[in-house]
Each structure stands twice: as structure tokens, then as C-alpha cells.
Amino acid sequence: MALLLLGRAAARQAAKAGCAATISEDMADGAALGSIRVVPAFAGDGVNPVARALL
Numbered sequence: 001m002a003l004l005l006l007g008r009a010a011a012r013q014a015a016k017a018g019c020a021a022t023i024s025e026d027m028a029d030g031a032a033l034g035s036i037r038v039v040p041a042f043a044g045d046g047v048n049p050v051a052r053a054l055l
Contacts, residue, residue: 011036023051 011033014022021037031038039051 008033021054023048023054 011022015033015035019036021039022033023041024038025041027038027040029038029040039054040048041051042048043051
């Protein structure tokens with residue numbers, strides 16, 4: 001399950017719901033919000049394939 005996070009409170013709720021990753025344009029690749037892994041939305045000139053697989 002992927003989720004676009006709007007804040008840390010949302011991250012906590014997402015983790016409780018079983019979310020393992022989030023797609024972000026602003027956070028660094030490999031960052032984490034607790035147990036939730038951050039995946040960059042874009043890579044090169046297009047959508048990151050890892051992010052696409054989460055959708």
C-alpha cells in the first residue's frame with residue numbers, strides 16, 4: 001500500500017494501517033518516517049519505477 005503523506009500524524013496512522021512505503025517529491029530517497037520507507041516520485045525524466053510499482 002502506498003500513501004502520499006501530509007504530515008507525521010498521517011505517517012503514524014498509515015503505519016497503523018499497514019502502509020510500508022510512501023511516495024514523495026520532497027523527501028530524500030531512502031528516508032523513513034518510523035517504519036514507513038520514502039520512495040521518490042520521480043527518477044530522471046519520468047516516474048520512478050519503484051513508485052509506479054506501488055501505485
